Amino acid sequence: MTREVFIAHVEREQEALRGFLLALCCGKKDDADDLAQDALVKAYLSCAGYQDKGKFRSWLFKIAYNTFLNHKASLRCTESIDEARALVSSTHADSEFEHQDLYLALRTLPPKERSAITLFYLNGYNIKEIAAITDTSEDAVKKQLSRGRDKLKEKLKL
Amino acid sequence: MMKDKALEELFLAQKPHFSDNADFIASLTKRMDAVEYLKQHQEATIRRYKMMMVVAFMVGIISGAVSIGYVLSTPADEPLFTFQVQTGFLLWLAENSRLIAATGLSLLMTLGVISIISNVQDIQHMRACLKA
Numbered sequence: 001m002t003r004e005v006f007i008a009h010v011e012r013e014q015e016a017l018r019g020f021l022l023a024l025c026c027g028k029k030d031d032a033d034d035l036a037q038d039a040l041v042k043a044y045l046s047c048a049g050y051q052d053k054g055k056f057r058s059w060l061f062k063i064a065y066n067t068f069l070n071h072k073a074s075l076r077c078t079e080s081i082d083e084a085r086a087l088v089s090s091t092h093a094d095s096e097f098e099h100q101d102l103y104l105a106l107r108t109l110p111p112k113e114r115s116a117i118t119l120f121y122l123n124g125y126n127i128k129e130i131a132a133i134t135d136t137s138e139d140a141v142k143k144q145l146s147r148g149r150d151k152l153k154e155k156l157k158l
Numbered sequence: 159m160m161k162d163k164a165l166e167e168l169f170l171a172q173k174p175h176f177s178d179n180a181d182f183i184a185s186l187t188k189r190m191d192a193v194e195y196l197k198q199h200q201e202a203t204i205r206r207y208k209m210m211m212v213v214a215f216m217v218g219i220i221s222g223a224v225s226i227g228y229v230l231s232t233p234a235d236e237p238l239f240t241f242q243v244q245t246g247f248l249l250w251l252a253e254n255s256r257l258i259a260a261t262g263l264s265l266l267m268t269l270g271v272i273s274i275i276s277n278v279q280d281i282q283h284m285r286a287c288l289k290a
Contacts, residue, residue: 003190011183018182019174033182041189045197102172120161121169127159142159149162158164 001047010040013057016123017064023118024068024111027103035071039064061123062133065115072111105155113148116141204281211277218270225263229256 001009017039021032043050043063050059106114115134119125127145131138152158176182232238238255241248251258 007183007187010186011179014179014182015176018176022174036182037186037189040186041193044190045193102168117165118169121166122173145159149165152165153162156168158162158168 001050003044006044006047009056010060013060016057017060020061020118020123021064021068023103023106023122024065024114026107027100031071035067036064038071039067042067058125058129058133061119062135065133068115069111101156105152108155109148109151112136113144113151116144117148117152120145200284200287204284207277207281211274214270214273218267222263222267225259229259 014036018032018036021035021039022029025032025035039060043060046063050056106117109117112134116130119130119133120127125133127138127141130141134141136144229238234256237252238259240252
């Protein structure tokens with residue numbers, strides 16, 4: 001895949017990818033865009049091995065998902081401080097953030113449940129596709145979706 | 159598995175829209191340029207390493223062949239080198255010149271092999287970094 005073709009594909013898919021990462025980062029746009037760029041650079045470096053079977057978006061999502069998990073793992077130590085800070089600030093800045101409630105509820109989910117829920121409800125993937133993107137079994141995805149849905153409904157009082 | 163209607167509607171209603179798509183692509187293009195530059199630099203380094211390895215190999219082969227040829231061409235019962243000044247230590251060196259030359263050659267060959275292995279490992283590491 002040439003650079004021009006890659007950029008053309010990315011221009012088409014970037015909104016979906018950024019939306020996915022924005023949900024995973026619970027509304028932190030700068031973090032989400034940084035991760036999206038990292039994931040796209042990784043995709044560009046490995047696009048020689050990509051075989052175009054019309055699944056470019058799933059392939060990108062898989063790379064983005066792994067990039068997100070690596071990022072989470074590297075931030076494990078500071079995460080609790082960041083989350084506490086975000087929760088404190090959210091009481092003052094609710095009106096400043098669009099979709100604050102949903103993002104605050106998503107923040108309470110573990111990364112894998114958050115990913116499964118986002119892929120299922122926001123991006124419209126089915127269980128088989130989510131299992132392929134997250135490299136897990138379909139049963140595990142079903143459990144993550146079920147648990148995540150219950151927690152979200154409880155938090156959002158749906 | 160059935161979708162929860164309320165959750166689905168919430169997610170779809172809050173689907174984000176981005177107004178800075180052009181900036182995002184411009185920023186991505188810059189990152190890709192930087193990565194390509196680094197990649198080219200690393201590939202050039204790998205090529206240089208390979209060249210150095212070939213040169214080291216050739217120098218080793220030629221100097222080894224010349225040294226062994228010289229050692230074999232001299233009579234076995236005569237020392238390889240002698241000294242003008244006859245002191246105890248220099249005399250000992252001259253008497254054991256063949257053994258010393260063989261040890262020196264072995265050391266050189268060992269160093270050469272270690273250097274080649276180290277270069278190969280460096281190249282493999284750089285390739286892995288490029289792929290990651």
